[in-house]
Amino acid sequence: MTSEYSAHHLQVLEGLEAVRKRPGMYIGSNGSPGLMHCLWEIIDNSVDEAVAGNGSRIDVVLFEDGSVQVADRGRGVPVDVEPRTGLTGVEVVYTKLHAGGKFGGGSYAASGGLHGVGASVVNALSERLDVEVDRGGKTYAMSFRRGEPGIFTDDGDPRPDAPFSPFSQRSELRVIGKVAKGVSGTRVRYWADRQIFTKDAAFQLGELENRARQTAFLVPGLEMFVRDERPSTRAGAQSGAEDAENGPVETSYRYDGGIAEFVEYLASDAPITDTWRLQGSGSFSENVPVLQPDGHMKTTEVQRDCQVDIALRWGTGYETTMRSFVNIIATPKGGTHQQGFEQELLKTLRTHVEQNSRRLKVGNDKLEKDDVLAGLTVVLNVTVPEPQFEGQTKEVLGTPAVRTVVSKVVRQELAQRFTSTKRDDKNQASMLLDKIVSEMKARVSARAHKETQRRKNALESSSLPVKLVDCRSNDVAQSELFIVEGDSALGTAKNARTSEYQALLPIRGKILNVQKASISDMLSNVECASIIQVIGAGSGRSFDLSSARYGKVILMSDADVDGAHIRTLLLTLFFRYMRPLIEDGRVFAAVPPLHRVIVINPGSKPNETIYTYSEQELHTLLAKLRKQNKRWHEPIQRYKGLGEMDADQLATTTMDRGGRLLRRVRMEDAEAAGRVFELLMGNEVAPRREFIIESSDQLSREAIDA
Incomplete structure (x- = not known):
């Protein structure tokens, strides 16, 4: 550290050096989340091709050596020479920041890749990255080591530590094979650089499967195939997946129902409304720099078309499940599209509650956002050219005009639902207003109760049920x-x-x-x-x-x-x-316990009491006693109720901390638990009947008390 500070202390990071110096700026962190974000960047490039109508399948493979490959059947990365740089399209895409086909050049109407840094960032943070492109009847290939193009000498066994020779004068896009006419696509395989990422950073199969499933819902007809060849994952594979002997874990996702099917998958409670689809579009103008033919940027007013697609349904629960997307990219922290949806939803439902205030008996209370969102499951997707995100991680949409477009679509589409003359629409709208108002009344009552409790004198105590037999201790942790x-x-x-x-x-x-x-x-x-x-x-x-x-x-x-x-x-x-x-x-x-066995001891030695907790445990105990030539009192006591025990027995077996067993x-x-509760306890009888029939062979008839 020195007090001197002049121009020679300044550093200018060229090319991909900035990415390696400050990876958090581009991928969020250098742990598992950052590692997964790199994978999302490559997958999103393939998804953008599928959304544009090129290819209907994307394969993601996690290899045993820690690498990952993403393959699509899109148009393939351009292989011709980009005139301004003199480099092939493959090298431009994977080595130049802020370079790509998604800056309004007409290749994509709308895409998730906007900044032109995704693929190049992944390349910069990879110890090795291989690209293969099928295009024009040939297969082209290029390899990189930490962002630098060159050739690995690996004898057909690709690995990051193979001898590497960087291109000294001019890089080369190699032709390594031929493909049939009309076949195109891109395959990217890379090894994350362990100089950048932490030792415990690893690809999370669960996150990858969730992302693949989500993408398949958002792009109807697209098949997302995931294959995990890592031994650690195979050893811990869930039932239904392949185990270590049968091979890798493979899953495939394809949904033709779109986001309406996504809502049905996410919703775990009983429905109050059907899944409503709110669709529409709007346009707005904004001033953006546009690249001119002479290579200069000129600020120009352009018209943008924004497509809005929303699927939502209300259920009997009070949890809110909201998934928002922009051009298929998830925005977990919301943004202007989500703000427009929530504001207009609250405004519209307030209007209809006021119109039905006499029937609903709402008084002077007003709906709040939480009342409306309780029990709501919604998937919100907007498609807009060149959206503005806050940062490369794209978690928040910032385009202001999208709020107005979404609000307009929600207002118009909900108005049609609430003014419909169809019987089903009328019934659902009525039940929805009843549910929302009951949520509001519960909130108001809870707030009033809390205020009453606060006003109570410290010497007063709330009246508890008479049948409660309370304890003396005030220590919550021990009670x-x-x-x-x-x-x-x-x-x-x-x-x-x-x-x-x-x-x-x-x-x-x-x-x-x-x-x-x-x-x-x-x-x-x-x-x-x-x-x-x-x-x-x-x-x-x-x-x-x-x-x-x-x-x-x-x-x-x-x-x-x-x-x-x-x-x-x-x-x-x-x-x-x-x-x-x-x-x-x-x-x-x-x-x-289920049984009480009194073992008869010889002589004056007192008899021994043993409790068993299952039929199997009882049979094991009796077999052990026979082997030891010991006798027991017959009949063995079978407890069918807690009232059959005396106080000492209940204390010893069930209540005393020294000897009891608690589960x-x-x-x-939570989502899986919700689905199980809905299956076992919900309104739908048919799935429960099927579950009982399929599981009946697992129940012993002797265990049923007739």
């Missing part, structure tokens, strides 16, 4: 709430519990199936309302995990079919309305 099935089990549990930190709440029989019921029905149900009130953290969007009164919530039901059903109903309530409790790992299922309810994948 436990047992939700017990039936009053008979409650009586035993009262004597078995540790009253210092264990509370009991009995429920009567089977609670409401909240997967089918509305929010108002759930709140009016005595058992559901008691559980929510006792836990004390609210429900739905107003749920506040920090306000929960207990550190553990333990579901304690009988070890029979009805007990399992009650436990499923309770888990449905927690999943739908108190999900943060499950996500935080604070919901458990007690595991009471933590986890939610690794």
Whole structure:
């Protein structure tokens, strides 16, 4: 560090040096997200070709050596010489920043690649990159090492550490084969540079499959094929994928239904409306620099056409699932298109609620954005030439005029839905307004309740259900709430519990199936309302995990079919309305024993009591006792309910921290869990019937209590 600072201290980074010096500016980070972003850049180039009508399949292969290849059947990267640079099109695309065919030259009407830096950035950050182009009956090839063109001597076994000879005077685009007439496409294989990326950076198969599936939804008719040859992935392959003995993991995605099918895939709750398709277009003008034939840039006013395609549906849940895209590129942080959609959606629905205010009994309350978005699943895609993004990662759309175009389309299309004379449209519009208003009323009630609680005197306490047997401790982390099935089990549990930190709440029989019921029905149900009130953290969007009164919530039901059903109903309530409790790992299922075996010991030695928790465990125990020539009391006690145990037995086996067994309810994948709950507890009977029939052979008839 020196105090001197003059012009010779300044650095000018030429070409791809800037990318290698500051990779985060172009790909976000040098970890796994940045590595995946490089792959997106190459895939997006192929997708742009498919969107332009060139090619209907893209193959992505993750090789065992850490490299990845993307192959398409588009027009192929140009192989002729670009006049200003004197370089072939392949070398220009992969070595020159801000070079490409997507700056308004007419090659693409609209594309995701806009800045002309994607392919060249990937090349700069790769230890080796190979490009093969099928075009004009020939296959052309060129290789690069960290962005520099040259030739690898690898004897047909491509690897990044093979001897490399850079071109000394003029680069060469080699012809390495022939292809049939009319066959075209591009194959790019590269090895990420470990000098740039962290050691733990790796291609994530799950992310790649999600992106491939998403792209297939957005481009109807496009097949996305993914193949993973890495041994580590094969060893951990999911059921349905190929294992290590059968070969690599392969998946293929193709959807002809477009974003309407995408919405059906994303939505996990029961529908209130059908999937509505809102489509339209609009134009706007903007001043942009346009490249003139003489090579100079001139600011010109140009007309832009913006295509809007939206698919949406409302369901019975309160979660919002929104996916927004610009030219097939995901914009996870939104932008002007998403702002226009949300603003106009709220404005339109406010108008229709006000028009039906007497029927809906809304009073002076006004809808807010969260009321409208609750239970909404939407896919929003706009197609616009040369959109403005905030940064190379393209997470936010910045083109201001798109907001107005999207708002206009939403306003016109929703107006047609709400003014339609068709019976189905009328019914769906009416149910939608009912749902939105109920969300608003729930929000207003929750806010009023919270304000009331704040105003309460510190000496006052809220009235809890009479049947709650509370604990003495105020330490939330140590306290436990047992939700017990039936009053008979409650009586035993009262004597078995540790009253210092264990509370009991009995429920009567089977609670409401909240997967089918509305929010108002759930709140009016005595058992559901008691559980929510006792836990004390609210429900739905107003749920506040920090306000929960207990550190553990333990579901304690009988070890029979009805007990399992009650436990499923309770888990449905927690999943739908108190999900943060499950996500935080604070919901458990007690595991009471099924059998009590009293082993007879000889002489004056006291008999031994052993509990088993499954039929298999019982048979194993009895076989072991026979082998040891030990006898046991007959008949063996089979517990069908918690009330059959005395307090000591229940404490020892199920409630005492020293010897009990608890199953933590986890939610690794919320969307998968939602689909399972909808299958088991939802309105659709046919899928549930098929599931029962297909799974019936896994159930032992002897296990059913008749």
